[in-house]
Amino acid sequence: MEELKSVSSRQDMQKQSTDKELSxxxxxxxxxxxxxxxxxxxAASESIVLHEQVEVAKAETRRVQDDLTLAQANHDTIRLELANRESDLNGLKAALEESHASQAAEL
Incomplete structure (x- = not known):
C-alpha cells in the first residue's frame, strides 16, 4: 500500500512538472x-514606406528626365540660332569686303 502511494505521489509530481513545462x-x-x-x-509598414519612397524616386527621375529633355531642346535651339547668326555675320563680312574692294577700285 505504501508503495502504491509512493508511485501515485511520484506520478502526481511528474504530472505537475509536465503541466508546468507545458504551460x-x-x-x-x-x-x-x-x-x-x-x-x-x-515589415508591412516598412514595405509601404519603401514603396512610397520608390514611387517618389521614380517621379523625381521623370521630372529630371523631362528637365534634361527640355535643356537639350533649348541647347539645340541656341546652337541653331548661333549658326544662323554666324552665317549672317559671314554674309555681312563678305558684303563689307566687297564694299571695300569696290571703294578701292574706284580710287
Missing amino acids: SAREELHATAAELKAARKT
Whole structure:
C-alpha cells in the first residue's frame, strides 16, 4: 500500500512538472506568436514606406528626365540660332569686303 502511494505521489509530481513545462511552452509559444505578429506588422509598414519612397524616386527621375529633355531642346535651339547668326555675320563680312574692294577700285 505504501508503495502504491509512493508511485501515485511520484506520478502526481511528474504530472505537475509536465503541466508546468507545458504551460511554460504555451507561454513561450504565445510570446513568440506575438513577436512574429509585431515583426510582420513592422515589415508591412516598412514595405509601404519603401514603396512610397520608390514611387517618389521614380517621379523625381521623370521630372529630371523631362528637365534634361527640355535643356537639350533649348541647347539645340541656341546652337541653331548661333549658326544662323554666324552665317549672317559671314554674309555681312563678305558684303563689307566687297564694299571695300569696290571703294578701292574706284580710287
